[in-house]
Amino acid sequence: VIARGLATSPRFVLFDEANMAIDGNGDEKLRQVLQGLRGKATLVLVSHRPSLLKLADRVLELRAGRLTPLHSTTEATASAAPAL
Numbered sequence: 001v002i003a004r005g006l007a008t009s010p011r012f013v014l015f016d017e018a019n020m021a022i023d024g025n026g027d028e029k030l031r032q033v034l035q036g037l038r039g040k041a042t043l044v045l046v047s048h049r050p051s052l053l054k055l056a057d058r059v060l061e062l063r064a065g066r067l068t069p070l071h072s073t074t075e076a077t078a079s080a081a082p083a084l
Helices: 002-007 023-039 073-080
Strands: 012-016 042-046 059-063 066-070
Touching: 002 023, 023 042
Parallel strands: 012 042
Antiparallel strands: 059 066
16 A cells, blocks of 8 residues: 555655554665655654654654644654653
8 A cells, every 4th residue: 555655656645654564674665765755745754663753854742632843853763762
């Protein structure tokens, strides 16, 4: 499904945890494709994976029903890391 959606050179891409069930190799390939779409398509990515958060120009966090802008992708990747 992901490949079909990206094969048509979309102007807008919305992924909601699209890489959740993808292994590391597939995640890297998806990241490369999305990197190639930057500047050509609007990308809205819902993800906890740092590999995709690093692509972001802006990162928002949904907490208690509110979207809150994070100041950097570093802050976002720290927020996405599982608590130990």
